[in-house]
Amino acid sequence: MACAVIESLLPVPGRRSGRWRDHRQVINGILWKLRTGAPWRDLPERYGPWKTCHERLRRWTDDGTWDAILARAQVYDDGQPVEWIISVDSSVVRAHQHAAGARQKGDSRAGSRAATDGEALGRSRGGLSTKIHLAVDGRGRPLAVVLTAGQAGDNPQLFALLDAIRVHDGRPGRPRKKPDMLVADKAYAHDLTRTGLRRRGIAHAIPERADQVARRAAKGSHGGRPPVFDRQVYRQRNVVERCFNRLKQWRALATRYAKRAALYRSSLLLIAALIWLK
Structure with missing residues (x-):
């Protein structure tokens, strides 16, 4: 059933192209690699040449096929x-040492800091890491993914994450982006964030941090009222944690091996689509 849903989105070889290896076989090969976390060269022969699977992953990343799926x-x-x-x-994922070393155009120094930052890799005492920013619906199914370096903050990526949500319901018009309610933890409890959500007309359930409560109390009557907070709705936030658990069942997602952030993101999109189609 899943293959029937996405079959029309898969590219068809052109007239001048040679014989293409079956899409099902190639996608199964990509899934095997994501499940095991093994190097591409260890791909079993039943999935065809490993270079074909890797090239198909890269090519469909460049033309937006994974986003369309x-x-x-x-x-x-x-x-x-x-x-x-x-x-x-x-959620932060550790990046394997093989994930470093991707070159940027015009930069001949493999593994330079510019190349590392541009590929959503952060350096810290614990080593290289990447942070996955994830938005899910009320049933814990992925809607949008944004990647940053591991040391990046959560709050600055919120509106970029919301802007990445585009759900086409099959009817004419623009895709839907605005949620009925946004649920987030204290990492997103900033005054500017609440103001931005209010301007967009998005209701939210975000608890206050202890320092914010103390600062408002110190101002007395001039501190204003506390923001509206629905504790019952906030209890539903665990769906995003459960979605991270499902994604990290795939070893190549729990640990990043891909040098290119775009390829790692495409791997996340593929597994996200499987979550929706199951």
Whole structure:
């Protein structure tokens, strides 16, 4: 059933192209690699040449095929449409030493700091890391993914994450982006964030930090009222944690081996689409 949903989105070889290896075989090879975390060269022969699988992953990353597959999966009619109580959070994944060394155009120094920062890799005492910023619907299904270096903060990526949500419901018009409710933890409890959400007309359930409560109390009557906080809605935030758990069942996602951030993101999109289609 999943293959039937995405089959129309897969490229068709042109007239001048040679014989293409079956899409199902190639995608299964990519999934084997993501599940095991093994090097590409260790891909079993039943999936065909490893270079074919890697090249197909890279090519479909460049032309946006993986984004289109996730967009189609999000509106797949399985009787459970998108639930617009959106939960957001982030998770840091350790990057293997093989993930470093990608060159940028015009930069001949493999592994330079510029190349590392440009590929969503951060350096710290613990080594290289990447942070996954994730938005899920009320049933814990992925809606959007943004990658940053591991030391990046959560709050600065919130609006970029919300802007990345585009759900086409099959009807004419623009895709839907605005949730009915946003649920997030204290990492997003900033005054400017609340102001920005208010301007967008997005209700939210974000608890206050202890220092914010103390600062308002110190001002007395001039401190204003506390922001509205629905504790019952906030209890639903665990769906995003459960989604991270599902993604990290795939070893190549729990540890980043890909040098290019775009290829690692495409791997996340592929597994996200499978979550929707199951």
